[in-house]
Amino acid sequence: MNAGPALEVRGLSIKFGDFTAVDDVSFSVKRGEIFGFLGANGAGKTTTIRMLCGLLLPTSGSATVGGLDFSDGGKGIKGKVGYMSQKFTLYNDLTVGENLDFAAGLRKLSPAYALRRRRELFDLIAFDSPLSTMVSSLPGGVKQELSLAAAMLHDPEIVFLDEPTAGVSPASRARFWALIRKVTELGKTVIVTTHYMDEAEQCGRIALMRTGKLIALGSPAELKGAAFPGPMVELDFNGPAPAAALGGLGKAAGLLELSPHGMRWHAAFRDRPAMEAALAALPPGASRAVIEPSLEDVFIRLVEGAER
Amino acid sequence: MKRTLLAFIRKEFAQALRDPRMKLILFVMPMIQMTVFGLALSSEIKNIKLASVYAPSDAAARRLAQRFTASGWFLPVAAEGLAPEDLVVSGAADAALVFPAGGFARQAARGRGGVQLLVDGTSVTRARSVEAYARAIFAAHAAAEAGLPVSAAPFGFDVRIIYNPEMESPVFMVPGVMGMIVCLVTIILTSMSLTRERELGTFETIVSAPLENYEILLGKTLPYIVLGLANAALVIAAGFFIFGVPVRGDLWRLFSAALAFVITTVSVGTLISTVSKNQQQAMLGGFIFLFPAVLMSGIMYPVENMPALLKPVVYANPLYYFTTLLRNILLKGGDHAVFVFNMSALAAMAVAAGAAAYGRFRQTLN
Ligand SMILES: Nc1ncnc2c1ncn2[C@@H]1O[C@H](COP(=O)(O)OP(=O)(O)O)[C@@H](O)[C@H]1O
Ligand SMILES: [Mg+2]
Numbered sequence: 001m002n003a004g005p006a007l008e009v010r011g012l013s014i015k016f017g018d019f020t021a022v023d024d025v026s027f028s029v030k031r032g033e034i035f036g037f038l039g040a041n042g043a044g045k046t047t048t049i050r051m052l053c054g055l056l057l058p059t060s061g062s063a064t065v066g067g068l069d070f071s072d073g074g075k076g077i078k079g080k081v082g083y084m085s086q087k088f089t090l091y092n093d094l095t096v097g098e099n100l101d102f103a104a105g106l107r108k109l110s111p112a113y114a115l116r117r118r119r120e121l122f123d124l125i126a127f128d129s130p131l132s133t134m135v136s137s138l139p140g141g142v143k144q145e146l147s148l149a150a151a152m153l154h155d156p157e158i159v160f161l162d163e164p165t166a167g168v169s170p171a172s173r174a175r176f177w178a179l180i181r182k183v184t185e186l187g188k189t190v191i192v193t194t195h196y197m198d199e200a201e202q203c204g205r206i207a208l209m210r211t212g213k214l215i216a217l218g219s220p221a222e223l224k225g226a227a228f229p230g231p232m233v234e235l236d237f238n239g240p241a242p243a244a245a246l247g248g249l250g251k252a253a254g255l256l257e258l259s260p261h262g263m264r265w266h267a268a269f270r271d272r273p274a275m276e277a278a279l280a281a282l283p284p285g286a287s288r289a290v291i292e293p294s295l296e297d298v299f300i301r302l303v304e305g306a307e308r
Numbered sequence: 309m310k311r312t313l314l315a316f317i318r319k320e321f322a323q324a325l326r327d328p329r330m331k332l333i334l335f336v337m338p339m340i341q342m343t344v345f346g347l348a349l350s351s352e353i354k355n356i357k358l359a360s361v362y363a364p365s366d367a368a369a370r371r372l373a374q375r376f377t378a379s380g381w382f383l384p385v386a387a388e389g390l391a392p393e394d395l396v397v398s399g400a401a402d403a404a405l406v407f408p409a410g411g412f413a414r415q416a417a418r419g420r421g422g423v424q425l426l427v428d429g430t431s432v433t434r435a436r437s438v439e440a441y442a443r444a445i446f447a448a449h450a451a452a453e454a455g456l457p458v459s460a461a462p463f464g465f466d467v468r469i470i471y472n473p474e475m476e477s478p479v480f481m482v483p484g485v486m487g488m489i490v491c492l493v494t495i496i497l498t499s500m501s502l503t504r505e506r507e508l509g510t511f512e513t514i515v516s517a518p519l520e521n522y523e524i525l526l527g528k529t530l531p532y533i534v535l536g537l538a539n540a541a542l543v544i545a546a547g548f549f550i551f552g553v554p555v556r557g558d559l560w561r562l563f564s565a566a567l568a569f570v571i572t573t574v575s576v577g578t579l580i581s582t583v584s585k586n587q588q589q590a591m592l593g594g595f596i597f598l599f600p601a602v603l604m605s606g607i608m609y610p611v612e613n614m615p616a617l618l619k620p621v622v623y624a625n626p627l628y629y630f631t632t633l634l635r636n637i638l639l640k641g642g643d644h645a646v647f648v649f650n651m652s653a654l655a656a657m658a659v660a661a662g663a664a665a666y667g668r669f670r671q672t673l674n
Contacts, residue, residue: 056672081516088508093323094319094323103513106513108311
C-alpha cells in the first residue's frame with residue numbers, strides 16, 4: 001500500500017446538457033479518513049461520488065483514486081473501491097446468500113476467498129440470520145449493513161457510501177456509524193454523504209456542497225471556527241419573540257447571523273464586546289446562554305452567505 | 309468471465325423463477341395464448357354461417373349451395389327477408405353466396421354465370437379461410453359438373469395453401485402463434501429486466517465492478533436466451549399436444565432457428581432498454597416493436613397480398629423468417645433450400661442486432 005492520499009481531486013466538473021451538476025470541485029482525502037459530503041438534495045454529492053467510482057465521465061478535471069487515474073477506463077480504480085449507492089444495492093427478491101454470491105461473481109472472487117470474506121464481514125456487522133433469509137424480510141438497518149458487507153466483499157481500500165442511513169431508524173443510524181468507525185480502524189478510507197448534521201459531526205472532515213460547488217472544507221471544529229469567529233448566544237423569549245426586540249437585535253453592530261431554531265433564536269457576533277452591547281439592549285425577560293455553534297448553524301450561515 | 313456469467317445466470321434464474329409475475333409471463337401466459345389463439349383460429353374456421361341467395365326454382369344454384377354445406381365448413385342460414393349485403397353487415401351470416409337473378413344455369417350458358425361471394429372481412433383470418441374454402445368448392449363443383457363455366461374467382465390466390473393442403477388451419481396457424489409468443493416473451497422480459505436494474509439502482513452496483521461491456525451484456529442476456537429457448541420448446545410441445553402440430557423436421561434445424569431468433573429478439577430487448585427510462589417505457593417499446601413485427605410476419609396476413617411498399621418491412625422482420633422456418637421445419641419436414649435461405653437471413657439478423665446492442669450498451673450513467 002503506498003502512502004499517498006486516498007483521493008486527489010482537481011477541478012472536477014460535469015455537465016448534463018447545459019446544466020452544471022458539479023462545478024470545479026477540488027479536494028484530497030487522506031488514507032484512513034472518514035470524509036463526509038454534506039449538502040441539500042441536488043447539491044451534487046451523488047454525482048461527485050459516481051464520477052470518482054468511474055460510473056460517470058467528468059466533463060473536465062482530473063482525479064486519482066487510491067493512486068490510480070482513469071486512463072484505463074476506471075478498471076483499476078473499480079477494483080480498489082467499494083460503492084454503496086444511495087438506492088438499493090441488494091436485490092430484495094434474492095436471499096442473503098444469493099446476493100453475496102452475485103456480488104462475489106461480479107468481482108470474480110474465488111469461492112474460497114468469498115467464503116472467508118463473508119465470514120469476516122458477518123462478524124464485523126454482527127449478522128447471524130441464515131443465508132437463506134430473503135433480503136426483503138430484513139429490517140432497513142440490517143439491509144444497509146448487509147449492503148456495506150456486499151460492497152466490501154472484495155476488500156476495497158476505499159469505500160464510498162452514498163446516504164447509507166437514509167430512511168432507517170435513529171438507533172440503526174447510530175449502529176451504522178459505529179460500523180463506519182470500525183471500517184476505518186481496519187485501515188480503510190470512508191467517503192460518506194449525508195444530510196444529517198449529527199452524522200456530519202462524526203466525520204474527520206466535511207466537504208460542504210451547494211448547487212454543485214464545494215463551498216467549505218474542513219473538520220467540524222474548523223468549519224465552526226471559520227464561520228463563527230466570535231461567540232454565539234441562544235435566546236429564549238419564553239414565547240413568541242417580540243418584534244421590536246428582534247428588530248433591534250437585527251440591526252445591532254457586529255451581528256453576524258440571527259436565525260430561528262424552533263421557538264429559540266441563535267445570534268452570532270463578531271466578538272464578545274459586540275455581543276455584550278447587543279444583549280444589553282434586549283428586554284430583561286429573555287434568557288440567554290452562550291453556546292457552541294452546531295454544524296447546522298455553520299450550514300445555514302455558509303449556504304445563506306453563498307446566496308447573498 | 310466464467311465466474312461472472314455463472315453468477316448472472318444463477319441470479320437471473322433465481323429471480324425469474326421466484327417472481328410470480330415472471331413465472332406467469334414465462335409459463336402460464338404462453339399456454340393460455342396458445343390455447344386461446346389456436347382454438348379461436350380453429351373453431352372460427354368451421355361453422356361459417358352462409359346465406360345462399362337464389363330463386364327457389366334454381367336447381368343448379370341449389371346444387372352448388374348444397375356442396376358448400378356438405379363440405380362441413382359452412383352452416384346454412386336463412387336468406388329470406390334481408391338484402392344479401394345486410395345479411396353480412398348485420399352479422400346474421402358470415403358470408404353470402406349470391407347467384408345471378410336470371411337463374412344460375414341459364415346465365416352460365418350465356419357466359420355470365422358469375423356468382424358473387426360477400427364475405428365479412430372483420431376477421432381477416434376468417435375471411436381468408438372463407439375465400440380459400442370457396443375457391444376449393446368452386447373448383448370441385450366445376451370439375452364435377454363439367455361444362456359449367458366457372459370464371460376466375462374474384463379473390464386472390466393464397467399460395468401458402470400448398471403447405472397445408474388439407475386446409476387444416478390450426479396446424480398452419482399455430483407455428484405463427486408460437487413465433488409470436490417467443491417474440492413477445494423474450495423482448496418484454498429482456499427489456500424489463502435491464503430497465504428494472506436501472507430503475508432500482510442495482511445497475512450501479514453492477515457497473516461499479518471492474519467488468520468489460522461484453523461481460524455485463526452477456527451476463528444480462530444469456531439467461532434470457534436460455535429462458536427464450538425453454539419457452540420455444542414449451543410452445544412447440546404445447547402445439548404438439550393440444551393441436552397435433554407435428555414436428556416433422558430435424559431437431560437441430562429447429563434448435564438453430566430458435567437460437568438465432570431468440571438472440572435477435574433478446575438483442576432487440578436490450579436495445580429497447582437502452583432508450584427506456586423505466587419499466588413502463590420498456591413495455592411500451594416492446595409493444596411498439598411487436599405490433600409491426602406480428603402484422604408484417606405473414607402470421608395473420610399473407611405476405612403475397614401485401615402492398616409492394618410494405619414488403620421491405622417484411623423482409624427486415626425476424627419474425628417472418630422464424631415463422632417461415634417453423635412452418636417449414638414443423639409441417640414440411642424442413643425443405644433444405646428454404647431452411648438455408650431463411651436461416652441465413654435470421655443468423656445475419658442475430659449478428660446485426662447483437663452488434664447494435666453491444667454498440668449501444670454503456671457502463672456509464674451519463
Ligand atoms: N444523469 C443526470 N442527468 C441530468 N441531470 C442529473 C443527472 N444526475 C444528476 N443530475 C442532476 O444533478 C444535480 C445533482 O444531483 P445529485 O448529485 O444526485 O445530488 P445529491 O446527491 O447531492 O442530492 C441534481 O439537480 C440532479 O437533478
Ligand atoms: Mg444523492
